[in-house]
Each structure stands twice: as C-alpha cells, then as structure tokens.
Amino acid sequence: MPDGPGDGEPTVKRFRAWIVLAAAVVAIPSWLAGQEDVASAPQTVFFKANAHYHDSAYDQAVRDYELLLNSGIDSGNLYFNLGNAYFKLGDVGRAIANYERAWREIPADPDLAANLTYARSLTGAETCEVPLWQRSAFPLRGRMSSTSLLWVVCVLWTLTFVALGVHRLAPLQRSFLYSACGFALLTLIATLSLGAQLAVDVWPQRAVVVGVGEAAARFEPAEDGTVHFSLPEGTKVEVTEEREGWLQVSRCDGRRGWVPSTALITL
Amino acid sequence: MNGDGIASRRTNWRAVAVRSALVARRAILTFVLLASPRLAAADISVRAELNTRTAQVGQTVTLTIAVEGAQNVQAPALEGLEEFDARYVGPSTQVAIVNGQMSAQVHHRYALTPTREGTFTLGPFKVDYGGQQYQTDALQLTVDPAAAAPQAPAAGSGAGGDQLRLAITVPKTEVYLHEKLPIDVTLYVGSIQVSDVQYPVVSAEGVSLDNFSQPRQFGQMIDGRRWDVVQFHTNVIPLQDGARLLGPVSMGLNLIERQRQGGIFNDPFFNAFGSRRRPTQIRAEPVLLNVLPLPEEGKPAGFSGAVGKFTMDVSAAPTELQAGDPVTVKIALQGDGNLADARPPSLVSTDGFKTYDSQIADPQGNALRVFEQVLIPNDESVTAIPPVRFAYFDAQERIYQTIESAPIALVVRPGKGAQETRILGASGEQRVRREKLGRDIVYIKDDMGAVRRQAARWYGNWIPLLWLPIPPLLFAAALMYDRRRQKLSGDVRYARFTQARRNARRGLSLAEDALKRADPGVFYDELSRTLQTYLSDKLGLPPGAIDPAAIDASGVSADSAGRLRDLFGVCEQVRFAPSSADGDMRGALAQAKDIIGRLEKECRTAPVTESQL
Numbered sequence: 051m052p053d054g055p056g057d058g059e060p061t062v063k064r065f066r067a068w069i070v071l072a073a074a075v076v077a078i079p080s081w082l083a084g085q086e087d088v089a090s091a092p093q094t095v096f097f098k099a100n101a102h103y104h105d106s107a108y109d110q111a112v113r114d115y116e117l118l119l120n121s122g123i124d125s126g127n128l129y130f131n132l133g134n135a136y137f138k139l140g141d142v143g144r145a146i147a148n149y150e151r152a153w154r155e156i157p158a159d160p161d162l163a164a165n166l167t168y169a170r171s172l173t174g175a176e177t178c179e180v181p182l183w184q185r186s187a188f189p190l191r192g193r194m195s196s197t198s199l200l201w202v203v204c205v206l207w208t209l210t211f212v213a214l215g216v217h218r219l220a221p222l223q224r225s226f227l228y229s230a231c232g233f234a235l236l237t238l239i240a241t242l243s244l245g246a247q248l249a250v251d252v253w254p255q256r257a258v259v260v261g262v263g264e265a266a267a268r269f270e271p272a273e274d275g276t277v278h279f280s281l282p283e284g285t286k287v288e289v290t291e292e293r294e295g296w297l298q299v300s301r302c303d304g305r306r307g308w309v310p311s312t313a314l315i316t317l
Numbered sequence: 318m319n320g321d322g323i324a325s326r327r328t329n330w331r332a333v334a335v336r337s338a339l340v341a342r343r344a345i346l347t348f349v350l351l352a353s354p355r356l357a358a359a360d361i362s363v364r365a366e367l368n369t370r371t372a373q374v375g376q377t378v379t380l381t382i383a384v385e386g387a388q389n390v391q392a393p394a395l396e397g398l399e400e401f402d403a404r405y406v407g408p409s410t411q412v413a414i415v416n417g418q419m420s421a422q423v424h425h426r427y428a429l430t431p432t433r434e435g436t437f438t439l440g441p442f443k444v445d446y447g448g449q450q451y452q453t454d455a456l457q458l459t460v461d462p463a464a465a466a467p468q469a470p471a472a473g474s475g476a477g478g479d480q481l482r483l484a485i486t487v488p489k490t491e492v493y494l495h496e497k498l499p500i501d502v503t504l505y506v507g508s509i510q511v512s513d514v515q516y517p518v519v520s521a522e523g524v525s526l527d528n529f530s531q532p533r534q535f536g537q538m539i540d541g542r543r544w545d546v547v548q549f550h551t552n553v554i555p556l557q558d559g560a561r562l563l564g565p566v567s568m569g570l571n572l573i574e575r576q577r578q579g580g581i582f583n584d585p586f587f588n589a590f591g592s593r594r595r596p597t598q599i600r601a602e603p604v605l606l607n608v609l610p611l612p613e614e615g616k617p618a619g620f621s622g623a624v625g626k627f628t629m630d631v632s633a634a635p636t637e638l639q640a641g642d643p644v645t646v647k648i649a650l651q652g653d654g655n656l657a658d659a660r661p662p663s664l665v666s667t668d669g670f671k672t673y674d675s676q677i678a679d680p681q682g683n684a685l686r687v688f689e690q691v692l693i694p695n696d697e698s699v700t701a702i703p704p705v706r707f708a709y710f711d712a713q714e715r716i717y718q719t720i721e722s723a724p725i726a727l728v729v730r731p732g733k734g735a736q737e738t739r740i741l742g743a744s745g746e747q748r749v750r751r752e753k754l755g756r757d758i759v760y761i762k763d764d765m766g767a768v769r770r771q772a773a774r775w776y777g778n779w780i781p782l783l784w785l786p787i788p789p790l791l792f793a794a795a796l797m798y799d800r801r802r803q804k805l806s807g808d809v810r811y812a813r814f815t816q817a818r819r820n821a822r823r824g825l826s827l828a829e830d831a832l833k834r835a836d837p838g839v840f841y842d843e844l845s846r847t848l849q850t851y852l853s854d855k856l857g858l859p860p861g862a863i864d865p866a867a868i869d870a871s872g873v874s875a876d877s878a879g880r881l882r883d884l885f886g887v888c889e890q891v892r893f894a895p896s897s898a899d900g901d902m903r904g905a906l907a908q909a910k911d912i913i914g915r916l917e918k919e920c921r922t923a924p925v926t927e928s929q930l
Contacts, residue, residue, distance in 0.1 A: 092768065100763065127765050128766075201781055204784050219795065253383045284642075
C-alpha cells in the first residue's frame, strides 16, 4: 500500500534527525581531535600557521596562531608571528598590540624592536620616552622578561650569601668579601629594575588603539563628548577606569580621555 | 694778594668770552637779516595739502598751503568752499641753513569742516607775493555721510556729564570662528578739556584681542555739536563659537576743571595754573557677537584653521644644485585674516626630498607672513619642487578655498655623496656606495621559543620566590656553627661542661660492660671515675677535687648531693673492701644514671670562669 500524505512527514523528520546525528558523530570527534592536536602538539599547529604565512594565506595563519593562544599557550615568538600576520593583513593596530605582548616575553629581541618601530612609524603612534634618571636607576628594565629578571635576582642573591659565608669561614680571604659586596650591589640593581618593570610595564593595565585612523579621546564617556585629543592607531595607553563600554585612558603626557572599548585591545 | 689777582684775571677772561659770544650771535643775526631780501628774490613754489582725502560730514580736515622760498607771505583767501565751514588756524614759518644755503618756508593752515556729503574739488588756491601771483594744484576730497551719534553716557555722574562719551563699534556682529574682526573704540569729547587719555581696556572672553594702534584724533560735527574725537583701532579674533560679549570697555583719563573764574587773571595762560585734573573712568556698553562655527561641509584635508582671504606666493632658491644640497622654499602668505595664527602650508608631496620643518621668516608680520622650508633632493632624479597647498575659509563667501602654487622646476646634478666615496683609513682604502634601503617588517620566527602556560606568569612560578629565603637561612646556620666552634676551641671549661654528659655516657657504657662480665672491681672503678669526671666537668672543678664538701658547695640539691655521697660510699666500700660484698651493681648503675639525669636538669648553665667574672 502506498504511504498516505500523513505518513510522509514523520519519515522526513526522522531522516533529518539521522543526518544531524551522523554529522554530530563525525564532527564532534574531529573537533575534539583538533583540540587535542593543539594541546598535545602545539609545535605542529605553529608550523602549519607558519606555512600559511609563507603561502601568503595570512588570515589562515592568524586563525591558527589565535588557536594556539586560545589553548592557553604563551610565547613571545607566537605573538611576534601573529603580529606579522596582522600587519600583512593591513591591521597595523592589532599588529602593534601583539608586538607589545611579545615585548613582555622577549624584550631584547632585535627583530621585534625593528617591527614595532616600523609599524609605529606607519601610524604615527608615539611612545613614552623613558626619563634619563629612570634609565640610569633601572638599567636592566626592558632588557629581559620579568621571569628572567627574577631568576637573575635569585642567582645574584644566592651568590651574595655564598660569598659572605665563605668569607666568614675563611676570614683571611678578603676577595670573598669584595665579591659579596659586588654581588649585593648587582642584586640591588636587578631588584630595582625588576620592581620598576613590574610597576610601570607589567602591572598597570595597558591597551593599544586599533581600527582605522585615529581614535578620539573625549572628556566624557559619550559620543557627543568634547574631543580632548586623538590617538593614532597603535598607540599604547594606560587604562585607568572602565565604564559601560568606555575606557578612560591615560596618555604619556598624563592627559586622560574616554575611548570606546571597541577601539582598544587590552594587553 | 696774588691769589686775589689771579681770580680777578680769571673773571676778566670770562667776561671777555661772554662778550665775544654775544658779538658772534649778533653777527649771525645781522647776516640773516641782510640775507632776507635775497630770499625774496629766490625761486618760490606753492603747494596745497590735505591731511586726509576722505572724511565724514562734520569731521574736520586740515588744509595746508605751503609757500617755499619766502617768509612774509600773507594768508591767501580761500574761494569756492561754500560746502565747508572754513577757519584759518594760523601760520608756521621755518628757516634753515644747510651748507651755507638758506631756505625759508611758511605754512598756512585752515580747518575745513564739510557740511554735506559728496566729492569736492578744492582749489586751485592763489597766493600773492612780491607783486606776483602763484597758484597751487587742485585737491580732491570725498565726504561720506556722518556717523550716528554715540549714545554711551560717561561713567559716573558729574564726570563730564553728556560732554564725554565712549563707544565701541564693530562692522558686523555675526562672525565666524577665527575670523578677524576690526573694532573701533571712540572717545567723544564735547566742550570740556581732558588730558592723559589712556588706552581702553576691553573685557572679553573667548576672543583674542590685538594691541591697540596709535589713536587717531580729529574733530567731528554730530547733531550740530562739535566733538573732539579720539579713535582707537584694533582687531579681535573669536576663539570660541556661540554668543560672545565684546566689552564692556573702560577708559581712564583726567578731566581738567577750572578752579578760578574772572578777575584780572581771566586769561587762558593764567587759567592753566588755576585748573586741576580729576581722574575719571568712563565706560562703553558691550557688543554682543554671534560667533558661528566653521562648517564641516567641504572642509579640505589640509585645513589648519586659517580664516580670511589670502594669496600665496612661492619661490625657491637655488633652482640649480647638486643632490644633497639644500634648497630653500619661501612661502609668502598675504591677505586679511588671522595670519598670526596661520600654520605653514604644506607641500603636496615630499617624495625624493629630505624635508625640514618650516620656519617663520617674519614673526612680526600681520598682513604678510613668510615661511621658509629647507628641502634636500635625495638624488638627481628630482626635477621639480611639488606644489604648495594652502586651505582657508573665506568668511565673506562662506566657503573653503584651497590655493595651490605651481611646481618649481629644479635642475639637480649628481651629488658628490651619490658617487663612490673613498674613505682613507688605517687598514687601507674602502669604497662605500650610498644605497637606498627598503623598509618592511622582519620575517616570522621559525620556532615558538620559550613556551609556557598563560597562567604561569612569573608570580605563578613559586620556585624562585621560595628559594629567596634559603640563602640567608643557610648563612645564619653557618654563623651559628662557626660561633659554637670558636667557643668550644677557646673556652675549656665550656667545652668540658658541654661534653660532660657524652663522656659520662661513654664511662657508664664501660661500667655496663664490666657488669656483664660480672667484674665488680672494674665496674665500681669505672663507675666512680665516671661520676668524678662528670662532676668535675659539670661543676668546673679539677678531677681530684671531688669530695663531699665540694659537692655540697657546688649548688646541687641536697637530695642529689645525698644520693651522690651514698653512691660514692658504695663505690669506696667495694673498691677498698671487696670481700664485704659485690654490692648491687645494677642498682648502682641505675642510681648513677638517675643522678646524672638529675644533675643535667639542675646544672643547665656552664660554670662562670674567673676570667668571665
């Protein structure tokens, strides 16, 4: 007997349900496998992203680099490559933001310094000039990552007490006393540099202007607020307050203004 | 006497010198008088001048008829001046001798006040002298309608009353932001006398006010009354849009009041001594300006805020040069507007040039501002200086205007720097070629470098933080060990006290061995020796000085002293009377251990040495 009109509709629904189920069975394991790839073999994903970059498929490279970052991996070189990919896509603001993130990990990298300088020169983004007294008082600030600087402090700290202990047990060896004084001085310099780096560069919340052109910083968090100053794309600012989709940012010269949060990427 | 004679001769010499000077002056005067007829015979020229070619009805202008080459010339009668109220002011003569040549001239001045508007031809005027008639050229004077009478009253009652007025006038009240607006502050003085007129003070917010120029003075007829007018001129530039008040304006001056009238001294000369000056402030009401914002529509990209009407002239020098040599571009902006705030115009393109910031060449220019910009062509491929572009807002036409200069042709020859440069150095000669470097970002990294979890920031890594207190702790331990070591090696009594229990434990172990061998002699010998050694170490006494009296004097408790005496008694009895009994060796050993334990608790501090005392 032929199926009546009322029997065909449940059949179609059941057919659709089976298709959805089959797709889920196929897609979920492959998605899980992808997550597993990122977590278990990040180098593979990294090399694949590099290959996309090499083939000028910058958007795919960005996607893979972001995938690695979303999996919880942190690497200066990863941020560097992501910045390059954004730069090639024409998004100089996001490129500078990722260069700034990379700077926290590999501040002494000359390639990073070159790319950051070049990108800033294209947008006109200004950087804060470090005063001479700060460069003199904190000579190691910005020369290495905070973690590396902390290990340097630990090593110098240990060497200071080792030299003091040896001098105590062998008082006639005065060279150990001089060594202890030298290590103590170096420990002080490294500690001050670390403190300055954390207080100025790491702990304050920073953001970078993204988008096309300049972002207007206004006197109040409203579209009709009077424009106080303009921030070129790629300018790094300090975030001082947040309010309903607006961020109050502070420029190098201390001037403050409200910028829509969509125009900024926090670091 | 001699002194008086010398003084007398000096006085005579002075008298002679004074007489000689008087004679010389008389001779010069005589020469001048004798020369006067010769002046009459010299060439005579006459001319007429007006101090202005435009005036308003009621405003007084000065007509001067100058006769050169003569002194005694009568004031000519003016004809054909029916439309003017003419008044002869007076003559002024001048005689000058330059290089022995004498010249003389006389000026006759007239005050002319037009009674109606129009364009009038004054003259020619005729001058009679020496039987001959001379004639001046005709002059043109344009007379405009009279200005409205000012209504601003003088400040303060009685301070000039209606004879003193101050007014501020502007050509229009609706202006654009940054548009230059001329203003006049006018002081009208009626039939009173004033002096020491100060510059007006204008109160205004949101506008920039230039300095006042030198005031202009003239007479003016208003509503049939004659006023002496002092007019101050300046420009204002609105800096904020919206309604802005220009004024009020205040001005300080002195009113001259006569103190005495009539009498034999009723003369202007004497009255000058009988007047006093009263400081007075007068005030003019403000003018409301409506400042319009500059329109956003049609604003050019390079607009920098210039408002007015300008022309631009661009020149460059030199136009033939070598690559690497500078060429100066001179940009002259001229016109009516806020030129003082104008920023330098920009080149349309700077490709091929190294550029420097523009400098203001004439920082004091008001109607003219000249900028100079230095350019350096990079190489010989440069053929022209690009056009210079300047955008401004024309407030009269109400539109933005952009003026652009024509390119200036350049002839650039290859520079020395572009050729191979030979560098003479200690290591020999090198050839360096200047090259043009490209710019781009550095390629991506091949490896990920140091990788960690995002949560594991340095402050999440506790290893270095936990390590930090360990070095000082180890150092403190080393210090304590060193101090103990030094004390043990330097203080024998302390060393014996510290090591007494360890030595006693060793002696008791030997006694226990004797107990196991059932050798009472050795057992009690070892027990007695151990106790004596322990007590001597603990109490700081020589080994042979342990006796009951020393034990009692050592400060141990009576119970411990009694137990010690009993134990020593047992040891003595077995050692010196072995046949009496072997004694309870286990009990003696336990008692010895108990006594040592008690003494460890009772004697916790080392005995004080004599040196410490």
